[in-house]
Amino acid sequence: MTLPDTYGGGLLRRSLAGVDESLSPVTYTTVISSQTAQFAPWPEWADPAVVEAFRERGVSRPWTHQMTAADHAHAGRHVVVATGTASGKSVAYQLPVLTDLVADPRATALYISPTKALGADQIRSVSALIAGRPEFAHIAPCSYDGDTEPDVRQWAREHSRWLFTNPDMLHLGFLGSPGRWRHFFRHLRYVVVDECHHYRGVFGAHTALVVQRALRMARLYGAQPTVVAASATAGDPRGALSRLIGDDCVAVTTDGSPHGERTVALWEPGFTPGVTGENGAPVRRSAGADAARILADLVVEGARTLCFVRSRRGAEIAALSARHLLASADPELADRVAAYRAGYLADDRRALEAALSDGTLLGVATTNALELGVDIAGLDAVVVAGYPGTVASFWQQAGRAGRRGEGSLVVMVARDDPLDTYLVHHPEALLGRPVEAGVFDPANPYVLGPHMLCAATEAPLTEDDVARFGADAVVADLTGRGLLRRRAAGWYPAAGLEPHADVDIRGGIGGQVMIVDTTTSQLLGTVDTGRAMSTVHAGAVHLHQGRTFVVDELDLEEGLALCHPEEPDWTTSARETTSTDVTAVLESFDAGALRVAFVEVDVTHQVVGYMRTLVSGEVLDVVELDMPPQTLHTRSVMYTLTPESLEGVGVEAARFPGALHAAEHAAIGLLPLIATCDRWDIGGLSTNLHPDTGLPTVFVYDGYPGGAGFGERGFRAFRTWIRATLDAVTACRCESGCPSCVQSPKCGNGNDPLDKAGAISVLRLVLDLAGPGD
Numbered sequence: 146m147t148l149p150d151t152y153g154g155g156l157l158r159r160s161l162a163g164v165d166e167s168l169s170p171v172t173y174t175t176v177i178s179s180q181t182a183q184f185a186p187w188p189e190w191a192d193p194a195v196v197e198a199f200r201e202r203g204v205s206r207p208w209t210h211q212m213t214a215a216d217h218a219h220a221g222r223h224v225v226v227a228t229g230t231a232s233g234k235s236v237a238y239q240l241p242v243l244t245d246l247v248a249d250p251r252a253t254a255l256y257i258s259p260t261k262a263l264g265a266d267q268i269r270s271v272s273a274l275i276a277g278r279p280e281f282a283h284i285a286p287c288s289y290d291g292d293t294e295p296d297v298r299q300w301a302r303e304h305s306r307w308l309f310t311n312p313d314m315l316h317l318g319f320l321g322s323p324g325r326w327r328h329f330f331r332h333l334r335y336v337v338v339d340e341c342h343h344y345r346g347v348f349g350a351h352t353a354l355v356v357q358r359a360l361r362m363a364r365l366y367g368a369q370p371t372v373v374a375a376s377a378t379a380g381d382p383r384g385a386l387s388r389l390i391g392d393d394c395v396a397v398t399t400d401g402s403p404h405g406e407r408t409v410a411l412w413e414p415g416f417t418p419g420v421t422g423e424n425g426a427p428v429r430r431s432a433g434a435d436a437a438r439i440l441a442d443l444v445v446e447g448a449r450t451l452c453f454v455r456s457r458r459g460a461e462i463a464a465l466s467a468r469h470l471l472a473s474a475d476p477e478l479a480d481r482v483a484a485y486r487a488g489y490l491a492d493d494r495r496a497l498e499a500a501l502s503d504g505t506l507l508g509v510a511t512t513n514a515l516e517l518g519v520d521i522a523g524l525d526a527v528v529v530a531g532y533p534g535t536v537a538s539f540w541q542q543a544g545r546a547g548r549r550g551e552g553s554l555v556v557m558v559a560r561d562d563p564l565d566t567y568l569v570h571h572p573e574a575l576l577g578r579p580v581e582a583g584v585f586d587p588a589n590p591y592v593l594g595p596h597m598l599c600a601a602t603e604a605p606l607t608e609d610d611v612a613r614f615g616a617d618a619v620v621a622d623l624t625g626r627g628l629l630r631r632r633a634a635g636w637y638p639a640a641g642l643e644p645h646a647d648v649d650i651r652g653g654i655g656g657q658v659m660i661v662d663t664t665t666s667q668l669l670g671t672v673d674t675g676r677a678m679s680t681v682h683a684g685a686v687h688l689h690q691g692r693t694f695v696v697d698e699l700d701l702e703e704g705l706a707l708c709h710p711e712e713p714d715w716t717t718s719a720r721e722t723t724s725t726d727v728t729a730v731l732e733s734f735d736a737g738a739l740r741v742a743f744v745e746v747d748v749t750h751q752v753v754g755y756m757r758t759l760v761s762g763e764v765l766d767v768v769e770l771d772m773p774p775q776t777l778h779t780r781s782v783m784y785t786l787t788p789e790s791l792e793g794v795g796v797e798a799a800r801f802p803g804a805l806h807a808a809e810h811a812a813i814g815l816l817p818l819i820a821t822c823d824r825w826d827i828g829g830l831s832t833n834l835h836p837d838t839g840l841p842t843v844f845v846y847d848g849y850p851g852g853a854g855f856g857e858r859g860f861r862a863f864r865t866w867i868r869a870t871l872d873a874v875t876a877c878r879c880e881s882g883c884p885s886c887v888q889s890p891k892c893g894n895g896n897d898p899l900d901k902a903g904a905i906s907v908l909r910l911v912l913d914l915a916g917p918g919d
């Protein structure tokens with residue numbers, strides 16, 4: 146492949162020096178041409194002191210998207226600005242918020258971000274902007290989250306007019322005692338929702354309901370706040386924000402910020418000779434190993450490089466390997482490579498930003514901790530080791546490359562996974578218009594129910610409220626169960642009800658198991674009871690923010706998984722048996738021998754053991770476990786085919802199980818392409834004869850009670866999804882199935898049986914029958 150004649154192409158050429166052309170891991174390159182800045186004037190409504198403050202901070206002429214979004218916000222229209230990394234999205238909300246807080250000395254604003262670290266960065270930026278200017282002194286921006294000391298909280302409630310929080314604290318701290326916040330809500334002028342593409346799945350549904358409850362309180366006290374949201378470039382930002390806030394909005398997506406020429410390369414590591422994985426499948430070199438080598442090569446070239454790795458341990462290993470590779474070439478260079486991971490404090494981040502900016506450091510291997518809230522945009526190269534899960538995240542990471550106006554290189558190294566394989570062979574899916582949609586479903590009764598109880602304790606629910614939340618059935622059910630009482634004015638909570646503490650915004654739905662490090666008694670996190678058995682059973686290797694733990698005991702009655710820190714050389718995956726009952730067909734379509742449906746299902750799982758796999762991909766052993774069965778009521782996309790149609794494409798009955806199973810695995814691997822979920826958020830089941838359908842059937846279901854919207858998205862974009870799945874499986878060069886196509890790291894049956902050729906026939910048949918276009 147001829148490499149582009151650009152700065153980035155030159156860097157890539159040196160990284161490939163000595164590699165035989167026929168063995169080149171590079172599957173694609175492209176050059177994104179540079180763009181000059183598109184400026185817009187400061188609007189007339191902008192407060193001159195605010196404009197002056199921006200000018201002093203280097204923002205002398207705003208870009209078009211900043212002012213278009215700011216205009217909408219100032220005019221009271223909810224708006225989402227979805228533009229590239231470091232395109233100055235903060236200016237789009239800081240300008241209207243500060244202007245209006247100056248104009249109306251009682252007005253207040255709320256800033257919400259998915260992480261505390263990002264909130265802290267933003268508060269720093271606002272504080273720096275207004276520092277030393279008496280006209281802004283009364284704004285007193287302040288954070289209000291889990292880390293805020295009680296005395297500071299009280300001060301913030303009484304004095305701050307711009308509070309920075311997260312969905313968890315908005316739910317508990319603000320809405321848990323709304324009376325204390327009466328003044329704040331009454332004068333609430335703006336709600337800023339930063340990085341709103343992060344709100345997806347169950348977390349997205351919870352956040353949507355928390356934000357909508359906050360907007361309801363503000364309306365109740367007479368305010369009409371405007372929502373200004375910032376998002377990375379994503380599929381449908383307008384739809385996503387509208388669903389999040391329960392109201393229509395406008396989207397600003399044309400980016401007016403300047404950027405230099407960017408060379409993007411897709412890289413697929415080759416197979417490792419002599420190493421075999423599960424069922425004798427071939428194993429590729431790891432993305433981390435290739436990324437570390439590229440990092441070292443780029444550092445030798447003097448290129449300032451950030452290498453994004455998926456786990457903390459992976460980041461440490463990548464930095465170590467790069468240093469090791471450099472040590473023999475130039476020991477001085479080895480010292481200019483470091484690792485960075487979540488958990489570092491804001492000051493460490495600042496130090497790192499400074500070291501990268503002034504060139505003290507040349508290479509940094511990092512987890513996605515550096516994806517958000519860092520002001521590093523001046524890098525020569527970014528290496529992304531493993532697709533980060535969403536196109537939006539990919540661009541957040543890739544966007545760190547490119548000093549304004551200068552060339553840069555972005556390399557995406559594929560992991561051994563069907564989605565990564567698909568992307569390095571279908572660059573348009575990664576680099577073209579995103580097809581993924583941020584999926585979440587605030588109407589899920591398991592999420593909506595508890596939030597309606599909270600809302601009713603905040604202020605009685607009116608008929609109007611219930612209609613706005615789409616909660617008629619849920620409220621009727623809560624009333625029937627005696628948790629809500631119907632009175633003339635609306636619905637009131639039953640006496641003594643304190644529902645807030647029972648809602649865990651991050652924890653999914655239903656009961657929770659707490660994961661505790663017994664050596665420090667630290668709570669590492671929680672996992673849904675429904676998923677605990679397959680993820681934190683005794684012996685399971687558990688990753689927490691990149692650190693590794695091994696579970697000693699799972700106590701379901703106490704809701705505890707006890708573990709200790711350990712870094713074994715293996716990972717674990719549960720073995721389980723699964724069955725499904727279709728309880729309702731919500732929607733369906735028939736296309737000859739094919740039937741596709743969106744259904745409600747009861748999925749019954751039983752974990753029977755777990756497999757230990759070495760980092761190289763080699764299987765160590767299978768350990769047996771004795772666990773009780775569990776049933777999940779959820780939603781699923783499913784399809785059936787007639788046996789005749791399968792036989793008609795050369796798949797005889799004996800091959801049905803392997804072909805359907807392989808097709809199901811690949812489809813699970815590709816669903817995140819169209820629905821922003823993790824393959825761990827969904828499950829699947831395939832059978833050659835399902836009792837409810839009487840036919841060969843494949844299910845892909847949401848791994849949460851009531852569903853999370855992923856299966857539904859699979860139903861709506863069925864053809865796009867299946868086409869991508871077929872392409873991924875056919876593109877993989879392995880002979881009979883590997884983790885890059887039809888093997889799944891979470892298969893409950895040890896990836897057996899799997900028939901790759903059969904899967905190709907099944908998927909092609911499904912696609913032929915379904916016809917073009919969704």
Ligand SMILES: Nc1ncnc2c1ncn2[C@@H]1O[C@H](COP(=O)(O)OP(=O)(O)OP(=O)(O)O)[C@@H](O)[C@H]1O
Pocket residue numbers: 202203204205206207208229230231232233234235236516517518519520
């Ligand atoms: N119009 C402008 N002219 C020059 N510099 C600007 C302009 N607008 C913003 N900047 C600078 O660009 C940098 C990035 O801004 P900001 O952090 O707001 O971007 P962002 O889009 O929020 O980034 P991220 O993608 O990380 O969320 C900041 O240093 C900011 O001062």
